[in-house]
Amino acid sequence: MLPPAAERLVHELERLPGVGRRTAQRLAFHLLRVSEQEALSLAEAVREVRARIGFCTVCYSLAEGELCGTCSDARRDRSQICVVETPSDVVPIERTASFRGLYHVLGGALSPIDGVDPADLRITELVARVAAGGVEEVIVATNPTMTGEATASYVATVLRGMTRVTRLASGLPVGGDLEFADEVTIGRALAGRREL
């Protein structure tokens, strides 16, 4: 048995996604071993992120203030909206530096078994943004999972006739060996092939 305060820390860490009991204990022991300053800077970072970061009032990605960095950047192309499931999905797309439009974070994907209905996602908010005008293309970049696909087709349905809706192509990972790709990935890449 651990002393109550240590037990509480383990318990809190265990609630994090992907962290089991053993990992939680390892992390807790680590925090007890490092300098007090180092351990407290983690606590401070958690406190600060909660105090300062909220959701962008336009696209619902993370924002320090009313608008996120993308929405407040005047150079971004306002005619394109890229729809993603979670705020963290914005990061890999931004890293490509090839998308210059704005985002819309749905806050999840449709999944009846988890009790997630259309009303639980920010879909009305997306429709309102498109209805406000000036949007020429909505690029749906939900995950290539079943719930992501279902969400994509739901979004396409509600936006039908309002604007052009496209779906992110999925295919072979660059640098990946064809030999080691699974048949689904190869099948998708085949279906999404282009003229050379």
Add this chain to the structure above:
Amino acid sequence: MQVERLRVTQFRCYERADVTFAAGVTAIVGANGAGKTSLLEAAHLALTGYSPRTTNDARCVQEGAAFLRVEAEVVARGSSHDVSVGFEPGVPKRVTLDGKSLRSRDQLDAWWTCLVFLPDRLAVVKRAPAVRRAYLDRATSRLEPAHLTEVLAYTRALTQRNALLRRVRAGVTPGAALDVWDVVLAKHGAAIIAARSRTCAALAPLFAERLVALGGPGGSTLTYRPRLDGGEKDLLAALEARRGVDIDRAVSGTGPHMDDVLLSERRRDLRVYGSQGEQRTAVLALLLAEARLIVERRGEEPILLLDDVLSELDTGRRRRLIETVREHGQALITTTEVAHLPEPPDGVLVVSAGSVAPLVERG
């Protein structure tokens, strides 16, 4: 393909065993509980990465031992390969091919095929449609690997749609939310129906022919019975038409999850009218038909692992079975008595109390 050697460590009743196999038919002979089925199971585990007997690999580890290992030397597509499968409870299974560790055991399926008969496979003829669907999906996946992914996707979509039906019935969600799930279900459902009917169409004539070769009276058929035949559009229309009923019952009442396969002989359903021996012969004919199809499609014969196939069969059928199997390629057949074999096999392994040895030639 051919399995030339199998090495077994701490597997079931075997502390250690090292056996070589003849081309053609090898009989594995021994008393009840001697370890015949276990040897077939070990061969299957080494070749495919999983046991045909249990999904709980821990049961295969010899009592008191910490881990198991099975290794095989295989000749396939003209070259030799070493495959090894190691398992320790609580640790992911390790499958290596020619010294390289595989990401998933499914990768072995690209190299060779193993068809197995265990007495519980009689359920394919005897039991409920679900067993035949599972068999048909396994057979289809062996011919078209992408089928397995479709089946998993369909199953997940079905679970989602059923969950949604409950929510709609409870008034939590509007019925229109079903639209997208109907589309997903219809897409995967249509792919499954198409693949299953391709398999059945290819298997049917071979099944009829094999059944006659095994001593059946002729006139046997294998017919795919989809609950709903058609493509994506038909499936979607059917789902929409049933929506009211489905909401009331909170379950999806149509689609490939309700398909069946009819096996008949002399116009009679083998499930209902077949005798023990007839049902057993039908399951074996199905296995041999699939073996033929695999040779046609992949250019290489699968290995046959036949556990306790000879019981319930009369001497005529036993003789025909062994002849047909020998014609086909390599097979391992277990039996309690060598005398049950109508003709001398190409090799005999005698199993007793967890040890295996080739039968020493007399004279």
